[in-house]
Amino acid sequence: STPGGLPIAGNFGVRVVTTDVNTSGAQSINGVLGPIETSDSYTEALPSANINIFPREDFIIRLAASLAIARPAVTFLSPGTDQWGDNIWGGAYGGGNPYLRPFVADQVDLSFEKYFDEDTALAVALFGKEMDTFITQSRTVAGPPDHWVSYIPANGKGGGLLGLELTFQHSFQNLLPPQAGTVGIYATYSYTDSDIELTETFNSSTFGLDGQSDHVGNVTMHYYRNRFSARLSYRYRSEFTRPQRPARAFTTNAAEGDLAFQVSIDASDRLNFYLEGWNLLNEPRDNYYGLESLQGAYGVFGRNLQFGLTYRP
Numbered sequence: 001s002t003p004g005g006l007p008i009a010g011n012f013g014v015r016v017v018t019t020d021v022n023t024s025g026a027q028s029i030n031g032v033l034g035p036i037e038t039s040d041s042y043t044e045a046l047p048s049a050n051i052n053i054f055p056r057e058d059f060i061i062r063l064a065a066s067l068a069i070a071r072p073a074v075t076f077l078s079p080g081t082d083q084w085g086d087n088i089w090g091g092a093y094g095g096g097n098p099y100l101r102p103f104v105a106d107q108v109d110l111s112f113e114k115y116f117d118e119d120t121a122l123a124v125a126l127f128g129k130e131m132d133t134f135i136t137q138s139r140t141v142a143g144p145p146d147h148w149v150s151y152i153p154a155n156g157k158g159g160g161l162l163g164l165e166l167t168f169q170h171s172f173q174n175l176l177p178p179q180a181g182t183v184g185i186y187a188t189y190s191y192t193d194s195d196i197e198l199t200e201t202f203n204s205s206t207f208g209l210d211g212q213s214d215h216v217g218n219v220t221m222h223y224y225r226n227r228f229s230a231r232l233s234y235r236y237r238s239e240f241t242r243p244q245r246p247a248r249a250f251t252t253n254a255a256e257g258d259l260a261f262q263v264s265i266d267a268s269d270r271l272n273f274y275l276e277g278w279n280l281l282n283e284p285r286d287n288y289y290g291l292e293s294l295q296g297a298y299g300v301f302g303r304n305l306q307f308g309l310t311y312r313p
Contacts, residue, residue, distance in 0.1 A: 010051035018043045019071065023098040025080035036079045038098040044069050060113040070103040072135050076153045094151030101155050104132040119171035119184075127165065131158040134209070136198055137250065159196035161209070165189070181225030189217045198241065198250060207250045207290065213237040227266035234259050242287055251296045254286040270312045277305045 002008070021040045026033055048066035055061065078096030111125035136156035171184040192214055198207040220233035236257040241250060260278040267273060282303050287296040 007054040008051065009054075010049065012049035013047070015046045015048070016043065017046060017069065019102070021077060021098060023077055023079045023096075025078050025096075038079045040099050042101060044102070044104070058115045060115075062109070062111045062113070064109045066107055068105050068107055070105075072100045072102060072153070076100055076135065097153045100135060100153060101133060103134050105129045106132075119173055121167075121169050123165075123167040125165040125167070126163070128160065128162045130160045131196070133158045134196070156196075156198070159194060159209075161192055161194035161196070161212070163190060163192035165191075181223055181228075184222050184224075186220045186222070187218065189215075191215060207241040207252065210241050213240040213255075229262075229264045231262045232259075233261070251287045251289055254288070256285065257281070257283055272310045273307075274309070275305070275307050277303065279303055 019042055022038075024035065024037045026035055044067075046067045046069065049064065051063045053061040053063075076096050077098045077100060079098045080095045107127070107129045109125060109127045111123055113121065113123045115121050133155045135153055138150070138152045138154035166189045167187070169184070169186045171182055173182065175183050192212055194209050194212055196209045198209075215238040216236070218233060218235045220231055222232075223230045234257060236255070238255045240253050242253045258278060259280040260276070261280070262274065262276040264272060264274040279301065280303055282300065285297070285299045285301065287298075288294050289296055
């Protein structure tokens with residue numbers, strides 16, 4: 001439609017999702033193994049709306065709002081319980097929670113896209129989420145004389161996050177002679193701030209939302225010429241809380257980066273050869289229990305190279 005002469009396009013709808021969860025497993029209590037089965041069901045109505053506004057041919061404003069869900073990982077739904085330790089020195093027990101509800105969030109996105117020409121674009125996006133609930137780890141410590149600790153995933157009270165994302169892409173059409181190919185760049189940066197805080201009684205530390213880095217960036221340079229293409233990219237993310245596993249304490253993953261490349265040659269319309277590599281700087285994976293002095297794991301996994309081919313009949 002064109003209210004007031006301003007072109008506008010959009011859509012809206014409602015999606016209804018019903019989830020049935022049936023689990024079966026085993027639990028070990030005091031060395032005795034026994035079966036356990038559970039069932040659960042929930043229904044969510046998920047409305048969404050999208051509006052695109054075209055003030056000019058080279059400028060677009062996009063607005064989207066929706067209610068979204070994300071189901072918990074299957075490993076978190078296990079009904080099984082395991083126990084390790086003894087009644088003298090204490091120990092721990094934990095497992096999954098088949099009655100977990102999904103992540104539920106109201107989300108809004110607003111973006112402004114400017115197209116300078118066929119080869120250059122800049123986009124600025126603002127986004128926000130308000131989560132009714134999310135999955136966290138319930139950790140309970142029993143006092144003397146038992147000293148037992150339980151680790152069970154549970155639904156947290158929710159919270160909000162706000163973010164900004166910048167995207168730029170450009171092809172340097174005049175950098176090389178036409179017969180020499182095309183060089184381009186694609187870059188993104190995002191900043192996310194959240195008021196969600198997870199506490200850990202193990203070390204009295206505070207953690208952020210699972211997997212959320214405040215700063216994430218990526219830069220990719222690419223080159224194309226006839227049947228040959230090459231890409232060199234670097235990705236960076238600041239520290240983040242590692243995605244939880246059942247029956248584990250929280251850990252913080254240190255900031256990390258990855259330098260990668262890919263080279264591809266089309267030998268014919270059907271046959272393609274490629275060479276790719278990642279972790280070229282051999283950066284370590286480092287995580288700790290909230291405080292850097294409480295080391296969790298430190299690993300150096302080496303550089304990776306892979307050569308292959310694809311054939312399309």
